[in-house]
Amino acid sequence: MNIEGAKVTINKSAEEAFQFFTVLDNFEQLMPENTQKFEVDGESFVFALKGMPEIRLVLGERIEFSKVSLGAASSKLSFSLTAHIDAVSDSTSDVQLKFDGDFNPMMAMMVKKPLTAFINTLTENIAKL
Template identity: 70%
Template sequence: MDIKGNTVTVNKSSKELFDFFTKLENYEQLMPESTEKFEVDGDSFIFGLKGMPEIRLVMKEKTEFSNVTLGAASSKLPFTLASDIEKLEENQSNVTLKFNGDFNPMMAMMVKKPLTKFIETLTENISKL
C-alpha cells in the first residue's frame, strides 16, 4: 500500500530540512494535536495517537539533503515513511512524504483512511516550518 502526500514548498534550504528530519525529536513538531505520547530513544522514537496503538519508528536510510526514511521497528507490520526533499532555490525546497506498507488487503482497507489523514497532517505541519 502506497500513500503519497501532497508536495509542499518550504522556505528552508535542502540542508536545513535534511538536518530537521534527521533529528528525531523534531518529529514531535509535526505530529497531530491528538498525540498522547512522543518519546525519542536513540535512533528511534515512539508515538501514540488518541485511540490508536503506539508506533515505534527507526531511522532506516539517509541520503544527504534529499531523503530521510523512517521505518517500523516491528516486522509484524512492515512499513516506511520517506521524506523526499527537492531543492528549488538556495532557501526554498519541496518536501513530499511517501508511506509504503506491506499489509494484507483487509488491514490495508482498515488503515488507509487514518494513514492518509495522518500523512496530510504531517504535510500540513511541514508547510508551517
C-alpha cells in the same frame, strides 16, 4: 499500500530540511494535536495517537539533502515513511512524504483512511515550517 502526501515548499534549504528530518525530536512538531505520547530513544521514536496503538519508527536510509526514511521497528508490520527533499533555491525546498506498507488486503482497508489523514496532517505541519 502506498500513500503520497502533497508536495509542499518550505522556507528551508534542502540541507536544512534534511537536518530537520534527521533530528527525531523535530517530529514532535509535526504530529497531530491528538498525540498522546511522543518519546525519542536513540535512533527511534515512539508515538501514540488517541485511540491508536503505539508505533515505533526507526531512522533508516539517509541520502544527504534529498531523502530521510523511517521504518517500522516491528517485524509484524512492514512499512516506511520517507521524506523526499528537492532543492528549489538556496533558501527553499520541496518536501513530499511517502508511506509504503506491506499489509494484507483487510488490514490495508482498515488503515488506509487514518493513515492518509495522518500523512496529510504531517504535510500540513511541514508546510508551516
